[in-house]
Amino acid sequence: MAHSLAVITGASSGIGATFARKLAAEYDLLLAARRKDRLEELATALKASYKTNVDIFVADLSNAAEVASLADKIAAEPRLGLLVNNAGFGTLGRFWEASLASQEQMHQLHVMATVRLTHAALRNMVPRNQGAVINVASVAGFVRSQGSVSYCATKSWMNIFSEGLFLELRGMGSRVTVQTLCPGFTYSEFHDTMAIQRDRLAGKALWLSAEQVVDASLAGLCNGGLYVIPGWRYRLLTAVISKLPSRMRLAVESARGKNRVDQGAKQ
Numbered sequence: 001m002a003h004s005l006a007v008i009t010g011a012s013s014g015i016g017a018t019f020a021r022k023l024a025a026e027y028d029l030l031l032a033a034r035r036k037d038r039l040e041e042l043a044t045a046l047k048a049s050y051k052t053n054v055d056i057f058v059a060d061l062s063n064a065a066e067v068a069s070l071a072d073k074i075a076a077e078p079r080l081g082l083l084v085n086n087a088g089f090g091t092l093g094r095f096w097e098a099s100l101a102s103q104e105q106m107h108q109l110h111v112m113a114t115v116r117l118t119h120a121a122l123r124n125m126v127p128r129n130q131g132a133v134i135n136v137a138s139v140a141g142f143v144r145s146q147g148s149v150s151y152c153a154t155k156s157w158m159n160i161f162s163e164g165l166f167l168e169l170r171g172m173g174s175r176v177t178v179q180t181l182c183p184g185f186t187y188s189e190f191h192d193t194m195a196i197q198r199d200r201l202a203g204k205a206l207w208l209s210a211e212q213v214v215d216a217s218l219a220g221l222c223n224g225g226l227y228v229i230p231g232w233r234y235r236l237l238t239a240v241i242s243k244l245p246s247r248m249r250l251a252v253e254s255a256r257g258k259n260r261v262d263q264g265a266k267q
């Protein structure tokens with residue numbers, strides 16, 4: 001029997017590449033990102049190890065036309081089983097000090113690409129009553145942070161968007177599921193891209209491997225839960241922070257975010 005297809009954005013490194021490795025035994029794959037060489041290398045390795053079909057889709061998903069072309073592919077794929085909206089990046093510095101282009105690009109990638117690709121995927125999955133969408137948000141979606149305004153806002157949007165979809169799908173009794181995956185600090189290229197020193201952000205106990213994150217996500221997929229927050233420390237943190245009155249939360253976040261702004265200022 002033909003495998004279902006999993007589409008993974010941001011599959012050229014980190015969490016996305018780990019999703020690809022973990023899913024290759026069960027799914028055919030369509031891997032999307034900008035770095036063609038990385039995608040080709042991963043596709044070749046996975047095809048050799050798992051005898052599975054792996055295609056690549058080279059695209060800048062902050063570009064509306066390129067997102068539309070991936071959405072068309074997703075809409076037309078009868079074997080679509082999973083969409084992982086994972087591509088993402090962070091920036092440094094206060095909102096008005098960072099380039100406007102980088103802030104717009106982040107909203108295009110985290111918000112508009114997620115809207116467009118999820119719309120195409122659900123139009124395909126819901127009539128067949130099967131499939132799942134994983135939106136890779138972040139623990140940052142539970143907080144607001146100096147030096148990370150657009151990042152927190154877009155990841156928070158992903159959580160709320162996923163909650164709405166969850167309610168709609170459950171409300172109509174659909175077997176299609178949606179998950180919002182909220183990793184905390186995770187070893188990947190994410191912080192290297194911003195030239196951030198990891199030890200200045202958090203102690204070792206708070207860092208997760210991409211394997212831990214993806215294992216938690218895939219385990220969560222089996223029980224159909226909406227939020228997956230890998231690691232007990234982050235589950236505790238998000239539970240507490242969500243319950244704080246906003247004045248108290250803002251006071252905590254005022255102190256916490258300063259280090260990040262200072263790092264940005266040194267770039």
Ligand SMILES: NC(=O)c1ccc[n+]([C@@H]2O[C@H](COP(=O)([O-])OP(=O)(O)OC[C@H]3O[C@@H](n4cnc5c(N)ncnc54)[C@H](OP(=O)(O)O)[C@@H]3O)[C@@H](O)[C@H]2O)c1
Pocket residue numbers: 009010011012013014015016032033034035036038059060061062086087088089090109136137138139140182183184185186187188189190191193
């Ligand atoms: N690492 C963390 O601490 C952490 C924590 C919470 C949430 N997350 C989220 O996890 C997701 C994956 O990040 P990661 O940690 O695995 O970081 P990563 O190793 O830097 O991977 C980011 C991926 O996104 C792709 N990407 C970035 N901009 C893109 C664009 N314009 N178009 C297409 N693809 C693009 C990158 O590929 P190309 O450069 O080849 O395009 C890469 O494959 C992100 O959404 C991030 O916000 C990360």
